[in-house]
Amino acid sequence: MIYFDAGATTLQKPEAVARAMYRAVGTLSSPGRGSYPATRAAEETDLRCRTLAAELFGVTDPEQVVFTSSATHGLNIAIRTLVKPGGRVVISGYEHNAVTRPLHAIPGVEITVADAPLFDREEMVRQFAQALETPADAVICTHVSNVFGCRLPVERIAALCRERGVPFVLDASQSAGTLPVDMAVLGAAFIAMPGHKGLYGPQGTGLLLCGMEPEPLLRGGTGSQSLLQVMPDQLPDRLEPGTHNMPGIAGLLEGLRFVKARGTERIAAHERRLTRQLAARLAGMPGVEVFFCPDDDSQTAVLSFRAEGWDCEELGEALAARGAAVRAGLHCAPLAHRTVGTLDTGTVRCSFSAFNTAAQVEEFARLLGQTLR
Incomplete structure (x- = not known):
C-alpha cells in the first residue's frame, strides 16, 4: 500500500513506538496513584514525555504540558477557557471543525473570519489586523491548513495579538513535528497538537501547551488533593482527571524522541x-x-x-x-x-x-x- x-x-511509526506501548501495558501503572515500582515507572515515563515536549516546543515548565486525547480535546479546553457566551472570537478562513464546532456550541458567540485567498499571506495578516480593530476574546488560528497545506503567517498574527492584548490559540495539528512551534516565541495562551500525526505517536494522544490558567473541561480524580471537591489549581492535574493513557504516553515519548533525533x-x-x-x-x-x-x-x-x-x-x-x-x-x-x-x-x-x-x-x-x- x-x-x-x-x-x-x-x-508508519518508528518501531520503538510499538515496543514502548507493548512494554507499558505490563509494566506501567497509573502515575500518582501509589508508591510501588509500577507507579514510579509510570511517573518517570510521564515526566520524560512532558520534559521532552517542553524542550521541543519552547515551554518553560514541563507542568504546562498537558496530556490530551487529541488536538480536538485540547482545542475544546482552550475555547471553553477563553470564549464565553456572547463573546467575540477571530479565526482564519482555514479552520477545522475542531475549532468551529466548539465555537458554534457556545451561545451567542460572534465569529469573525479573517479571510484571504489561498497562499496570500500578506492579505491574511491585513485581514487579522482589521478584525482586531474591534475587541476580541481570542484569536484561534491553524498553523497549516489540513486541506491545502498552506502555512499561515502565525508568527505575525501572534504579534498582532500581543500588541492588542488578545489571547492567541494555535492549532498545530499539521505542523507539530515539522515546523517550528515555540510557545515562548509566539506568546500563545494555548497550543494544541495531536500525538498521532507529525509526532509519530499513537492515536488517542495529544498535547495542550498552556500559557495561561485553563478552565477544566472534565472533572474527577487526579491522585492529588483528594479532599478537595473542586479540581486542583496546579497543572497538569487541573486538566488531567482519571487514569492516564500510559501505553499512549510511552509511545508518544518514543515518537518525540524520533522527531528530535531526525x-x-x-x-x-x-x-x-x-x-x-x-x-x-x-x-x-x-x-x-x-x-x-x-x-x-x-x-x-x-x-x-x-x-x-x-x-x-x-x-x-x-x-x-x-x-x-x-x-x-x-x-x-x-x-x-x-x-x-x-x-x-x-x-x-x-x-x-x-x-x-x-x-x-x-x-x-x-x-x-x-x-x-
Whole structure:
C-alpha cells in the first residue's frame, strides 16, 4: 500500500513506538496513584514525555504540558477557557471543525473570519489586523491548513495579538513535528497538537501547551488533593482527571524522541521534496487541478487536487482499490473549502511523512494516471 494520508494519522511509526506501548501495558501503572515500582515507572515515563515536549516546543515548565486525547480535546479546553457566551472570537478562513464546532456550541458567540485567498499571506495578516480593530476574546488560528497545506503567517498574527492584548490559540495539528512551534516565541495562551500525526505517536494522544490558567473541561480524580471537591489549581492535574493513557504516553515519548533525533528541519525538507515532486507530476495530467504554491514558506506536505469529470470521493475509492491510500471529500474543514471555492466538490488530498519515498510518488502518479484514463 502507498500511504499518503499522514495528515490524518502517520500510519508508519518508528518501531520503538510499538515496543514502548507493548512494554507499558505490563509494566506501567497509573502515575500518582501509589508508591510501588509500577507507579514510579509510570511517573518517570510521564515526566520524560512532558520534559521532552517542553524542550521541543519552547515551554518553560514541563507542568504546562498537558496530556490530551487529541488536538480536538485540547482545542475544546482552550475555547471553553477563553470564549464565553456572547463573546467575540477571530479565526482564519482555514479552520477545522475542531475549532468551529466548539465555537458554534457556545451561545451567542460572534465569529469573525479573517479571510484571504489561498497562499496570500500578506492579505491574511491585513485581514487579522482589521478584525482586531474591534475587541476580541481570542484569536484561534491553524498553523497549516489540513486541506491545502498552506502555512499561515502565525508568527505575525501572534504579534498582532500581543500588541492588542488578545489571547492567541494555535492549532498545530499539521505542523507539530515539522515546523517550528515555540510557545515562548509566539506568546500563545494555548497550543494544541495531536500525538498521532507529525509526532509519530499513537492515536488517542495529544498535547495542550498552556500559557495561561485553563478552565477544566472534565472533572474527577487526579491522585492529588483528594479532599478537595473542586479540581486542583496546579497543572497538569487541573486538566488531567482519571487514569492516564500510559501505553499512549510511552509511545508518544518514543515518537518525540524520533522527531528530535531526525530533526524537524530534515523531516520538513524531505516532505517538501515529495510534495514538489508530486505537484509537478499532477500538473502534467490533463484535467487535473492542483492547489500548490512553490514557495516553501507557504506550502507544506499537504497537497490537494481534483480531476475534471470525477467525484473526489469516488476517485479516492478508485485509488484505494489500486492500493493508494488518500483522503477525499471535505476533510472536516468546510470553512477552508468555502474560502478557496471547492465546497461543492471537495478535493483529493495527499499528505506525506518521513517514511514516504520518491519511488512511492512516482508509483502513485502512475496509478492515478491509469485511474483517470
